[in-house]
Amino acid sequence: MTKQSINQNYENQKYFIEKIRDINESVIKKFYIGTFGCQMNVRDSETLHGILSDMGFVETKDEKDSDIIVYNTCCVRENAENKVFGNLGILKNMKKYKPDLKIILCGCMMQQDSIIEKIKSTYRHVDVIFGTFNIQRLPELLYSNYETNEMIIDVWQEHSEIVEDLPVIREKKFKASVNIMFGCNNFCTYCIVPYVRGRERSREKADIIEEIKSLVSDGVKEILLLGQNVNSYGNTLSEETRFSELLRDINEIDGLERIRFITSHPKDLSDDLILAMKECNKVCAHLHLPFQSGSTEILNKMNRRYSKEHYVNLVENIREAIPDIGISTDIIVGFPGESDEDFEDTLDVVRKCKFNSAFTFIYSKRTGTPAAKMDCQIPDDIVKSRFNKLLETVNPIIYDINHSFIGKTVKVLAEDKGSNNMVSGRTEQNTLVHFEAPESIIGNIVDIKINGNKTFYLTGELI
Numbered sequence: 001m002t003k004q005s006i007n008q009n010y011e012n013q014k015y016f017i018e019k020i021r022d023i024n025e026s027v028i029k030k031f032y033i034g035t036f037g038c039q040m041n042v043r044d045s046e047t048l049h050g051i052l053s054d055m056g057f058v059e060t061k062d063e064k065d066s067d068i069i070v071y072n073t074c075c076v077r078e079n080a081e082n083k084v085f086g087n088l089g090i091l092k093n094m095k096k097y098k099p100d101l102k103i104i105l106c107g108c109m110m111q112q113d114s115i116i117e118k119i120k121s122t123y124r125h126v127d128v129i130f131g132t133f134n135i136q137r138l139p140e141l142l143y144s145n146y147e148t149n150e151m152i153i154d155v156w157q158e159h160s161e162i163v164e165d166l167p168v169i170r171e172k173k174f175k176a177s178v179n180i181m182f183g184c185n186n187f188c189t190y191c192i193v194p195y196v197r198g199r200e201r202s203r204e205k206a207d208i209i210e211e212i213k214s215l216v217s218d219g220v221k222e223i224l225l226l227g228q229n230v231n232s233y234g235n236t237l238s239e240e241t242r243f244s245e246l247l248r249d250i251n252e253i254d255g256l257e258r259i260r261f262i263t264s265h266p267k268d269l270s271d272d273l274i275l276a277m278k279e280c281n282k283v284c285a286h287l288h289l290p291f292q293s294g295s296t297e298i299l300n301k302m303n304r305r306y307s308k309e310h311y312v313n314l315v316e317n318i319r320e321a322i323p324d325i326g327i328s329t330d331i332i333v334g335f336p337g338e339s340d341e342d343f344e345d346t347l348d349v350v351r352k353c354k355f356n357s358a359f360t361f362i363y364s365k366r367t368g369t370p371a372a373k374m375d376c377q378i379p380d381d382i383v384k385s386r387f388n389k390l391l392e393t394v395n396p397i398i399y400d401i402n403h404s405f406i407g408k409t410v411k412v413l414a415e416d417k418g419s420n421n422m423v424s425g426r427t428e429q430n431t432l433v434h435f436e437a438p439e440s441i442i443g444n445i446v447d448i449k450i451n452g453n454k455t456f457y458l459t460g461e462l463i
């Protein structure tokens with residue numbers, strides 16, 4: 001048996017959990033989790049929270065007040081990595097006057113050998129490192145560190161099994177994320193994700209349904225289905241199941257009110273998914289559909305496997321089928337070889353597709369990806385001016401779309417408490433809305449009459 005198969009089970013961790021619980025019995029130790037990156041990491045941090053609670057630790061939101069600091073890291077862009085290194089520098093000083101502080105690093109950054117080498121040579125004060133495939137081993141690794149006081153590193157390169165039944169403590173009672181698949185097989189040439197999250201593997205439909213039913217019985221009203229490319233859900237299962245079929249089955253779950261999902265890849269978005277979205281009353285009228293670049297030539301270099309025309313037609317078809325849909329997207333500026341004409345194509349797609357929101361990124365060179373070795377990396381000043389132009393094009397369109405909501409009454413899931421009796425939540429289209437309401441409203445879907453537009457959010461009144 002390989003090390004991986006011996007340790008894949010959380011059950012095997014019970015011995016170490018008990019050992020640490022014994023240590024924690026006399027004093028209350030607090031943990032802080034810093035989460036970087038995407039919704040997958042946010043969901044993994046909820047599992048980390050569950051595992052740490054099993055060991056008897058309690059959460060604090062104040063990093064300075066904690067005995068254990070966990071950074072769940074992201075490596076999609078360089079600035080996310082720099083932030084972690086910056087924080088680790090600060091923790092070096094903190095550990096001088098708090099020598100028992102434990103520093104734990106996990107997540108996507110840790111899957112890269114160069115990062116591990118850098119930590120080993122420059123950040124000797126880190127205690128435990130693990131990766132994206134073996135989160136369930138945290139108790140054993142932490143216990144090894146308690147025993148030896150040495151830096152413990154355990155990063156697996158690939159792991160096809162899905163570990164079910166890990167403990168989870170959710171941020172919100174009424175809303176939950178559910179992984180439906182892990183990894184990615186697409187290998188977009190700029191993206192590091194397939195190298196750090198491994199090959200695509202789907203969870204069994206029955207496991208997903210069971211998890212959602214149990215969440216609903218626990219008070220969850222809205223679920224967010226997570227996968228790097230949900231449209232290829234089921235490809236790795238022995239009994240092939242399509243994503244549209246999964247959505248239809250989830251839609252049948254009594255008590256569930258809203259279903260969302262991210263992320264869709266334009267090359268795999270099928271007509272039967274559009275139909276399922278239209279027909280399933282619980283599926284929100286929102287689609288996150290990254291287009292990355294409007295230039296077919298750049299899309300080819302990115303290995304995205306669709307053209308500008310395909311993307312624009314797809315958006316037209318979706319809007320025709322579901323007229324009230326909100327579409328959001330991801331856009332990268334400054335991919336190697338991007339000419340002024342290529343960038344104009346990106347602006348053209350923005351004007352044609354009229355996105356409700358857009359995540360705009362400056363291309364970040366990721367070592368190990370094919371794009372990092374491509375000729376014609378674009379100079380910073382050109383990228384910055386294109387990026388500003390992109391924002392100048394995207395934002396007025398978002399403003400106009402949001403403006404059309406003024407006077408309308410929309411359904412909002414009240415989620416967060418702000419200052420001055422304000423509460424915020426999201427419409428079906430995923431637009432943020434602020435309104436005055438008592439805190440007790442949080443967790444309910446309420447009718448809000450929209451009365452103001454601030455481009456990135458709407459304001460309204462509870463009716």
Ligand code: 5AD
Nearest residue numbers: 076190191290330331361362363364
């Ligand atoms: N540089 C900039 N943005 C990137 N993304 C992924 N890799 C990179 C990179 N190297 C963006 C894509 C993706 C989103 C999650 O992050 O737009 O859809």
Ligand code: SF4
Nearest residue numbers: 184186187188191193
């Ligand atoms: Fe990265 Fe492309 Fe996979 Fe998304 S689909 S995670 S951008 S490789």
